[in-house]
Amino acid sequence: MNEKPEFDRSTNFSSHAPAFLSVWEIDAYYDESYIVQHVSFNVHEGEILALLGRNGAGKTSTLRTIARVDDPELRHGEIWLDHQPLHKMKSHEAAGVGIGLVPEDRRIIPGLTVEENLKLAQIAPPIGWSFERLYELFPRLGERRKQEGVTLSGGEQQMLSIARALARDVKVLLLDEPYEGLAPVIVQEIAKTLDIIREQGITTVIVEQNAIAALNLADRAVILDTGSVVFDGSAKEVLDNKELREEYLAI
Incomplete structure (x- = not known):
């Protein structure tokens, strides 16, 4: 069994408690463009972390690096999930130990119904929530299970x-x-759903330009600026600090 390194207890992080997901001094590149620069943070089990910053701050690149997709390229640092070394894995291996990436473009597969999209996700183990449970969480999907996904x-x-x-x-x-x-009403609906998911013990990292909505949902926040961490603390601290929001989030 892989041993989790001691860095997840470092005073460089926001908490001394052992982390569920530890990101430690990662550097990631698109070709020779240095996008993610010595980024470190911890996320605890069942927590929602808002990863925030202006456009181009490196938020999506950090998320993709954690998910171990091919681009950007991780050249330095370590990423650990519950004692598993994500930094040594390919994307399908990271998915196999519990990383679930929901990309910005959603990537609904054309020609497949709602239910077929879900079946495809379960084509290989480990299997997660049942269709019944998913339709209970998302009743609209249950109503449209036979509808082509891209027409939703x-x-x-x-x-x-x-x-x-x-x-x-x-x-x-x-x-x-x-x-x-x-629309704002749908944003509220998605936020309520993410709150229910948190209650199931699932850890969430959310990248979102709608920073206020993300902060109202999150327990903690990490703010990036030009690829580096400039803040790591509670979401409430960001909501209460107008100067911080104006400087790094333009809100």
Whole structure:
């Protein structure tokens, strides 16, 4: 069994408690463009972390690095999930130990119904939530299970994308801009759903330009600026600090 290194208890992190997900001094590149620069933070089990910053701050790149997708390239640092070394894995291996990435473009597969999209997610173990449980969480998907996924509304497609991640045995849900392009009432609905998911013990990292909505949902926040961490603390601290929000989030 892999041993989790001592760095997850370092005073460089926001908590001395052992972390569920530890990101330690990661450097990631697109070709020779240095995008993620010595980024470190901890996420505890069942916690929602808002990963925030202006456009181009490195938020999506950090999320993709954690998920171990091919781009960007991780050149330094370590990522650990519950004693598992993600930094040594490919994306399918990271998915196999519990990483679920919900990308910004949702990637609903054309030609497949809602239920077929979910079945495809369960084509290989480990299997996560049952269809019954997913339709209980997302009643609209149950009503539209035979409808082609790409014909759903934007909010319904986002629900399908999240449900598809949960169809696997997910431990950490990585959400990239889940509120983008959605009406405020749908944003509230998605937020309530993410709160229910938290109650199930699933850890969540959310990247979102709608920073206030993300902060109202999150327990903690990490703010990036030009690829580096400039704040790591409670979400309430960010909501209460107007100067911090104006400087790094432009809100």
